[in-house]
Amino acid sequence: MFFILYALLLIIIAIYQRTIDLTSNTRSILLIYHFIVLFIFNFVGSFYINNPSGSIELIQLILITIYSTFKCMLFIPEFLKVSEAFHFWGNYQVVSVGIWAIFIINFFITAQFIIFNLLGFQMNQFISGIKSYIKNKVVFVIGDLDNVLDLLEDIKKNNHKTTLVYFTNRDIIEKKILTRNIHFKPLSDFEKWFKKINRKKRKQIDGLLLHEDEVDNIGFLGVIENCCQLELLSAKKIRLTFLCSSSHLRHQDWKTKLNVYFISKPQLAISSYLNSNSILNNLVSLGRFESNKEDSAFINKDISLCFIGFNEISQELLLQTFETTRFLKSDYSENLFNADVFDKKANYSFFSMQNRSVERAARITYYNCMLEDYDYIEQVESKLSEYDQIFVNLDVDEDSFRTALLLVRIIEANEYDNKPYVCTFIKDSDKIELFTRKEIYTKYSNLSLINLNKQILIYDNFINRNIENIARRYHVSYNEIKHKDSVEVPYESFDELTHFIKLSNLALAKDEKNKLFILSKFENSTEKEEIINYLAIYEHYRWCAFLSTHGWSTLPQSDRTSFEIIEGSTKRVLQKKHLCLIEWDKLNEINMFTLKNEFQSYNIEQSENWYKKNTLEKL
Structure with a gap:
């Protein structure tokens, strides 16, 4: 704005100089003009000193005042020489002293104006103004x-x-x-x-x-x-x-x-250590979920778990584990899949030292959790008999091991009908060796230590080396089944998939060991068709749990038309709704690809292909 105004005035002066051939008058006008510019712009600039928002205008004012000061220094000597010859201004000495005094005063005002802005309190605004202007x-x-x-x-x-x-x-x-x-x-x-x-x-x-x-x-x-x-x-x-x-x-x-x-983010780092498959693998290795007569009815009752010292991300990962795999805690009887993942029967209680926001509480409530504050261990004593398992994270609370021991002592001192099983997670190998040598640790049979480095990370690193190759094979298998009865239609390669679909395939590949675990339990005692059916049902619930944990929900049957329109498009991903996020038996009502019971048939056929491949490899 100031640059434009200044340029217009200079154009007017230039036109005036050409039309009137009076050099002295023109120079006088130019000198007066630059003096006026200096005074006005310095006055306006004092406003911007107290208003940092006008950083761009401030830069313009500084540049104009510097230029006008330079022009005045050029015009004053020549103007005084002309005025002395033609006596335009009366007494030459008085005029000369007056003009130089005005110039010096104005020069100091300009210098103060510039220095104050460059070196004074507005340094940050000035620098940001330059950056913004550029x-x-x-x-x-x-x-x-x-x-x-x-x-x-x-x-x-x-x-x-x-x-x-x-x-x-x-x-x-x-x-x-x-x-x-x-x-x-x-x-x-x-x-x-x-x-x-x-x-x-x-x-x-x-x-x-x-x-x-x-x-x-x-x-x-x-x-x-x-x-x-x-x-x-x-x-x-x-x-x-x-x-x-x-x-x-x-x-x-x-x-x-x-x-x-x-x-x-530090609060997300735990996810690389405590993923659902790793936790499941370690809990199985502990013997708690091994097949035995005492645990055969374990699936038919509500499950209560207690986590102490875990952050919210770890809690959700553990919740996902027990929501999607708790039917593995039985001897795989005929009633194996009677427990529905979506019933939310499990009662999870968290004891945490940190306050949670309403938003996070709502997210945890999705898992049907009960939030409580953990201040003193005595508050836990009256509720110990309610839990089947207690998890203590040693890395979050330095006193967690002593907390775990105290819990075990309380359990031993009370004759509970159901004695909870206490697991303590330790990441430091030196600590676990130290604690396992303690006489007090060996005294209790229902206390176990899990070393995250040895029991989780090594196994996961070994599996993850081939995880992408497995995911690619699943992608090819899916498309072969989907397009087997149609004319050859080119489908996207694994590398061309969106990130979310890649993530879904990777999650499926990471679950490979769970399917192998199921297969090892069934293989010698169950018919092939029954095993394949179990694997298909398991895969459906795993898939439902994966989408649910990523914020997906069930699309009502009334919206079926809109689902068919957006199926396979980005809009479906944005809406995060799917018709098939329902119980296995209700899939008979879904006709996703205009084929009878297509979604159930797809799961069964894919499970059959997987079964043939893995049983043949063993032979």
Whole structure:
């Protein structure tokens, strides 16, 4: 604005100088003009000193005052020389002293104005103003609103010229963080918005923040890979930041690109140690779930578990384990699958030292959990008889081992009809060796220690080496069954799948050992058709649990038409609804691909292929 005004006045002076051939008058007018500019702009600049939001205007004022001061220094000597010759201003000495005095005063005002802004209290605003003036930035944000609240508040507080585009599915946005530089868009518009900015305002893109949960659910890794292929990260210095903990994100080809950062949240790190399959494997190895007569009816009663010292992520992982695999705790009788995963009969109680927000409490309530505060171990004593198993995490609470021992002592001192089984998780190998040598540990039969490093990580690392190959085979098998009766139709390769579907295949592959475990129990005592049927039912409930833990829900039968329209498209992933998230027996009512009982038939046929492959390998 100031630059435009200044330029217009200079044009007027130039036109006046050409039309009137009076050099002295013209120079006088120019000198007076620059003096007026200095006074006015210094006065206006004093307003911007106390108003940091006008950083761009402040820079313009500084540049204009410097230029006008330089012009005055050139015009004053020549003007005084002309005025002395033609006596335009009367007494030359008085005029000369007056003009130089005005100039010196104005010079000090200008110097004070510039120095105050460069070296004074407005240094941060001045620097941010320069950055904003040179380049307006655009930052994309995808993820949980709580993770970016600080960033939004900082932008609003300091009046940065950063344009932040936040993609979310949340309906309620806090009004206090809204500014003209922050835009909220539906998550489904991300790809379209990104392409538009990339095409028209490519140089303005400054950053991209992605949260792991949204990446898993939406599958926008293809967009990120395109961003790398266009060399936006290296050539344009765009910072790409992942808030994640999953190892599969760290092994992509674009990991080595410049300006790519990974931030692993401490509260998510436990997921690499305590995944559902690992916990199941260790609990089975402990002997608690081995086949025996005493445990044959274990599946027919409600299960109560107690977790002490576990963070919320660990609790949810353990809950998923017992929701999806608790029918493995029997001797595989005919009533094996009578317990429905969706009944939510298990009563889980958490004793935690940390307060939980309402939002997290609601999420845990999904598992039908009861939240309680843990202050003193005496509060637990009256409830010990209610639990079948108690889990104590030694790494979160330094006194967890003593807590576990105290629990066992209380159990031994009381004649409970059902004595709970206490498991203590230890990550440090030295600690577990120390504790196992303790005489007090060997005294109790219902206390067990689990070493995360030896019993979980080594096994998982061995399995994970071939996990992707197994997932690829499942993908091929699925498409062969789905398209076997139709004309050859090219289907997507594993590498072309969205991230969420890849994740689903990887979860299926990781469950391989559980199917082998079932097969080993059934193989010599059950008919082939019955084994295949058990495997198909198990796979259906595993698949339901996987979708449920990722926020999916059952689509009502009344919405069947809309389901058929969006089947196989990105919209279905965004809506997170599926008709087949129901009990196994009710699948007879679902006709997903216009074939009779197709979904049940698919599970059975895939289980049959898996059974043939694994039994033949053993022969």
